[in-house]
Amino acid sequence: DVVLLKDKKHAAHEGILVRLQALKQTHTHRGNIAHTDVIGKEARQLVHSSKGNAYRIHEPTLAEYVRLTPRLVTPIYPSDANLIVSLLDIHVDSSANQPNGSTPIKILEAGTGHGALTLHLARAIHAANPPLPKLPSYATEQEVEDPVYLGESVADLQEANAESWRAGRGAIVHTLDISEKHSKHARKIVQGFRDGMYAGSVDFHVGDVASWIESQRKSRKAEDPFLSHVILDLPGADGYLETVASALKVNGLLAVFNPSITQIVECVEKIRNDKMPYLLDQVIELGASTIREWDVRAVRPRATLKKAEQKDLSDSSSGEEPVDPVKGQQARDDELAQDLAKNEEKWATICRPKAGQEVVGGGFLALWRRMEPASVAESPE
Structure with missing residues (x-):
C-alpha cells in the first residue's frame, strides 16, 4: 500500500x-x-x-500521487492532465451494458514518460472494463512449487483467466515509449496507485509509432483504422501525422502536446502542405490557473493593397482613442499581409494568443478531427 x-x-x-x-x-x-x-x-x-x-x-489522491512519486522525466501535472482528458471527450459505457462482441475503444498515447497522463486516461475508461479476476490461492507457506488444481497449477489458471479478461476489455490505453527504462518506470507508477486498480486498462509498449501500428495491423489481420484517440507527446510530432492518420478512425481525435507553440505550427503546416485528412479543432495554452486559446492558421496574403487603404489604416491607428484589441489585431494581420504581398503564392502563418486572455503557460495542446479522405468525401455523384 x-x-x-x-x-x-x-x-x-x-x-x-x-x-x-x-x-x-x-x-x-x-x-x-x-x-x-x-x-x-x-x-x-x-x-x-x-x-x-x-x-x-x-x-x-491521484493528483498527490502524480506530484510526489519519484520521476525520471517531468510529468504532465494533474491540472493539465485533467484538462487534456476532458478535451479528448472520451465516453465509455459500463462493461455490464456492452453487447458481446462489441469493438473496444482503443487509445494510443505516444510518449509514456512518467505515466501521469496514462493514469488519467486509464481512470477515464475504467468503467468500460469488468473487475479484474481474482482466484483463491491454494498454496501454503511450506509448498515450494505451485500446487496443482485439476491438472493445472494455480499460476497457469491465473494467467489463463487474465488473458480471458484482457480479451473482454471494452476500452484500452496503449501507451508507447521509445525508452524501455521510462516504460518500466511508468508501469510501476501505474501499478502502484491504489493496488493497481487502473493497471489492467493499460498496455505498455516499447518502440516507435510506425512499428507499433504495423504490428497491430499484423496481429489484427486487417488494414482498417482501429484507434479512436491518439495523443502525441513526443519530439517531432509532425513526423508521425501521416502514419497516425491511417490508423485513426474517421471523426477520431488527434491531440498533440508540446512545450513550444512553434512545434504546433510545424504540425499545422505539415497537415496543410501534405493535404492530410485532419481538421483543426483548437489550439490552447495550458497553464497553472486557466487556459487561453491560440489562433494558429495559414492565410494567403492579398496580391495588392491599395494606397488609400494603407493610409486609412495608418490614420486610424494613430488616433488618441483606445484601440479595440480585436480590431487592433486585425490591423496587424493586414500589415503582415502587406509585407508578404510581393509573393502571392506564399502563405503566412498567424500564430498568436486570442485577444483579452492571460495565463502563465505550461505547454501547448492542439486538437484535430480525422476527416474522410478528399477522394471519398468529395467524390462526384
Whole structure:
C-alpha cells in the first residue's frame, strides 16, 4: 500500500509519500517512522515518529500521487492532465451494458514518460472494463512449487483467466515509449496507485509509432483504422501525422502536446502542405490557473493593397482613442499581409494568443478531427 503522511502541525505541507514495507522505516528531520506502526491503521489516524512528532495518515489522491512519486522525466501535472482528458471527450459505457462482441475503444498515447497522463486516461475508461479476476490461492507457506488444481497449477489458471479478461476489455490505453527504462518506470507508477486498480486498462509498449501500428495491423489481420484517440507527446510530432492518420478512425481525435507553440505550427503546416485528412479543432495554452486559446492558421496574403487603404489604416491607428484589441489585431494581420504581398503564392502563418486572455503557460495542446479522405468525401455523384 501507498500512504501519504502529513505533519499534524503543518497540514498545509504536501507530506511524504510512503510505500509500506513491514521491515522498513521512513526517515524525516522530525524522527523516524516505522512502517509497522502505520500498517493496520485507518486513514486520518495518527502515527508518531521516534521523536514524538505526530503524522496523520492519508490515502493519496491521484493528483498527490502524480506530484510526489519519484520521476525520471517531468510529468504532465494533474491540472493539465485533467484538462487534456476532458478535451479528448472520451465516453465509455459500463462493461455490464456492452453487447458481446462489441469493438473496444482503443487509445494510443505516444510518449509514456512518467505515466501521469496514462493514469488519467486509464481512470477515464475504467468503467468500460469488468473487475479484474481474482482466484483463491491454494498454496501454503511450506509448498515450494505451485500446487496443482485439476491438472493445472494455480499460476497457469491465473494467467489463463487474465488473458480471458484482457480479451473482454471494452476500452484500452496503449501507451508507447521509445525508452524501455521510462516504460518500466511508468508501469510501476501505474501499478502502484491504489493496488493497481487502473493497471489492467493499460498496455505498455516499447518502440516507435510506425512499428507499433504495423504490428497491430499484423496481429489484427486487417488494414482498417482501429484507434479512436491518439495523443502525441513526443519530439517531432509532425513526423508521425501521416502514419497516425491511417490508423485513426474517421471523426477520431488527434491531440498533440508540446512545450513550444512553434512545434504546433510545424504540425499545422505539415497537415496543410501534405493535404492530410485532419481538421483543426483548437489550439490552447495550458497553464497553472486557466487556459487561453491560440489562433494558429495559414492565410494567403492579398496580391495588392491599395494606397488609400494603407493610409486609412495608418490614420486610424494613430488616433488618441483606445484601440479595440480585436480590431487592433486585425490591423496587424493586414500589415503582415502587406509585407508578404510581393509573393502571392506564399502563405503566412498567424500564430498568436486570442485577444483579452492571460495565463502563465505550461505547454501547448492542439486538437484535430480525422476527416474522410478528399477522394471519398468529395467524390462526384
